[in-house]
Amino acid sequence: MKSGYITVYLSLVTGILLSLLLTVMEGVRMHTIRTQTECVMDMAMDSALAEYHREMLEQYDLFFIDMSYGGRSPSFSNTEEHIRSYMNMNFRPFQIFNIPVGKDLTALTAQDVQLQQAAVASDEKGEVLKAQAIDYMKDKWGLSILEQAAENAGLIQSGGFLESDVEERRLETEEQVKNAILNKEQQEDEEWEGRDQELPSDVVNQARNEGILRLAIDNSSSLSSASIPVGTLYTGRDIVLEGTGLMQGIQTPSGIADTCIFLRYIMEKCGNYRNRKETSEISYQVEYLLQGRDNDLDNLRGTANKLLLIREAANMAYLYGDSGKQNEARGTALLITALLGLPELEEAVTQLILFAWGYAESVKDMRMLFDGEKVPVIKDGGSWNTPYSQLLTFRGHLSEYPKGQSGLGYEDYLQALLFLMPQEKVTGRLMDIMEADIRRTKGNSCFRIDGCIDGMRAEAAVSSGYGYQYTIARSYGYE
Template identity: 30%
Template sequence: MRKLLTDNRRERMSRGSITLFVSMLLLVLLGLIFAGLKSMRQAAARAATASALEQGLYSVFAQYDRELFEDYGLLFLDGGYGTSGLRLDEVLRETETYAEYILDPTKNNLTGGGNLLSIRLNRENCSVTGYVLATDQENTAFRRQVCEQMKLQAGAELLKKISEGIYQDGEKADGLKKQAGTYRTEKAQEYYDRDVAEGLCRPVPSVEQSGEESEEISAEEIAEGFGGNVVPVWENPLLSYRLLRGKGLLKLVFAENESGLSRKSIGAGELLSDREHALGMGMTPSKWEGPMEKLLIQEFLIENFPCFQDGEQQKPLLYQAEYAIGGRRNDRDNLKLVLSKMQVLRAASNMIFLMTDPDKRAQADLLAAGISAGLLNPELAPVLAFAIRVAWAYGESVLDLQVLTRGGKIPMVKTAESWQLSIENIGRFTSAAGSERKSSRAGLEYRDYLRILLMGEGTDRLTGRIMDLTELNIRTHEGKESFRLDHCIDAVNIEIGTSVGTNTYTAERSYGYDM
């Protein structure tokens, strides 16, 4: 009996120890499970915090300025939100609003919703820790986006072709101006002697005179000694040339319709370059890493902004490509400055042709002989011959500008076939323009000459003037009257903090149009 009781007690104890072991094992397993669940919950909270911030940033940057993108293909967030101030608080508010959809899965969810672990995160804080504006560090972000846009728009092969063409034209233009600069008045006798040596004209006769006409030698006899006819002083084309040139370049180029030129202007304080720019903080703007930065910026200007040839448009300035070169505050002055630079280039090229073409040299020498004979001072012939070439080159350059502004073509270097102005019309090249003006089949157009002039502009200055024009043009859109390009955001860095119970989580993310 006693043995039986002992066996029963042992059996019960054995069963109890198993129960205790299983209970302890379950307790450990449950602890591991709950610890894993808590770890998963914390990981999910961290991921949700980061995802919420990323969704907020993506949603905010999806609100890029539509007018800026549609007009110029540039992606910037208008940090002013229609006002004249930089509204970083609005950027934060928008980020927080879109982040809430992940932080609180039940937000605006009619079914009650929920995430995998039913986490509802409380937003504790949200702050901007860095941002990049379009104008930061010498307009780095703007320049990068311009280059990216033009590379996409034009394509590598076309850009390479344009680059090679502009480079060659620019080098040729520089060479022409340098060569023309070597022709000087003090070398007039040397040039005349050269023509005599080549048989293009007769040598200047030695004539003794005291300022009054000699009875022994008449003007006709002096002219005959030169091999030309007498040109009376009052028909001296150089006098008429001086009077015409005094009218100003615009009156000469647009003799028929100068009154039709734009008189639009912009006042003080209307340009981006007129004021101090807002500055970003805490972030470095991404630079353009590819080649041909200046070419891309230059082509962006030519493709997106009107010039003189584009006619009337609803823009604050009509001659905007000319503004990028001239930098003046009104269309008329910008056009005048650009045409003056084109005229210098064309006159240089024309002068070289007149100094090298035998037929034109002979005509200039003959006319100079006649004028000097009429003045009873044949020793003036060399100087007059050089002066005639200068006046002739200038008159031809005015005709060149008339052709270019009317949509024609003018070659960089003239030939006898492409030459326009006859020597007898030097002093009346405006009235004779209608009959002598002609466009060449092969040559450069007005925009091509603009490209050559743009090569002489620094990249920083050119970019700044493009930004002036961009801001002015965007302000013409309804609701964009206060638009400021230095409030346009390219990238931003935001930090957010959340909590669940006693646990807190933070996340920091950067987002921008260069990422």
């Protein structure tokens, strides 16, 4: 009777213990599923980020995932599938590596992965790409790279050299003088001494018509004529892939400091006339950022003409403040107007001579810049390089200048001009350059900058063969 009592007791206790044991085992299984899912999700996200685009890193020191993975069409679903695939590989490594195992106690499978957020390089008009480039420059150089871009741009802007009406005033003055001479010719006979009188500005104007590149570059035959298909690049496409913008915690680039750092990045990674980038689609890349034309020659010509206008305006400002040089021009004007019998044109002819002198000096400035020398934004007597005696023969003296002068070099002027441009336009054209250069490389003929991401938030739906469902989300990016 006593042993039977013990048997019933053990039966009751065993049932309770078995229930507890099974409950604990099931709790362990659920905890294991949760922990394994978290670990596998982290590994999958790391693996996805490890597939960064090699050429973006090699050429531009930027980390981005190309969502086309070398194909023709980038898509968020491609990256989602890569993450899901990595998860399932880590859930069941024994199927890949032939690892002998017993029973799979979790039997987990990633059923679906959705990108809830994705920071595409071109999002917010390129702010995602710009933010990473600025971080790269800060890590590489610190804040010591805040050079003179803003200050140089301020000198050009404050002097009003970009908005100067020098050319308009020159044309108006020239028309006034020519009309007066024409009227005089109609009134005088054929023996009038001033009939064939040539003005100093006429000689300079003949040079103007040849174009600045032929004057300022010693060997214009060496210029690049390469081109890019702008219509197929980022700024030429009507439809671009859009993400969700900068990831949380990433600061939007703003202010003068960030602009200067980004422009320094551009000057470091892009080629220009003075510093060409090897294996690039076009040689004058910074000039493309300024002009946006589809070929090197037009971009260089447009940039040179803009620099010429700045130099003309600055040089005319100096001439108007130098009484000695004005007196030299006025002396010639007095002689010419006396021969013409038009003393009332003295001031106008003086102005034409000054315009011609300013242009001759500006062409020499351009020759110096293209030769790698420096030219100050605002000149003084010591930095003026064209004596009045060489005005009519200035083309033969363009290479005669003192070396090693202080001021700004060609790249300094380019950087200042970039600073004065709308930065959205600069960033957009930079992405054109990146696409064009990367498409030259093997396996990247269809590369698109709007198919690249540098951060994402993914949500995965996981199911277990034992009937459990689990959802997990993770945010990862390059930091």
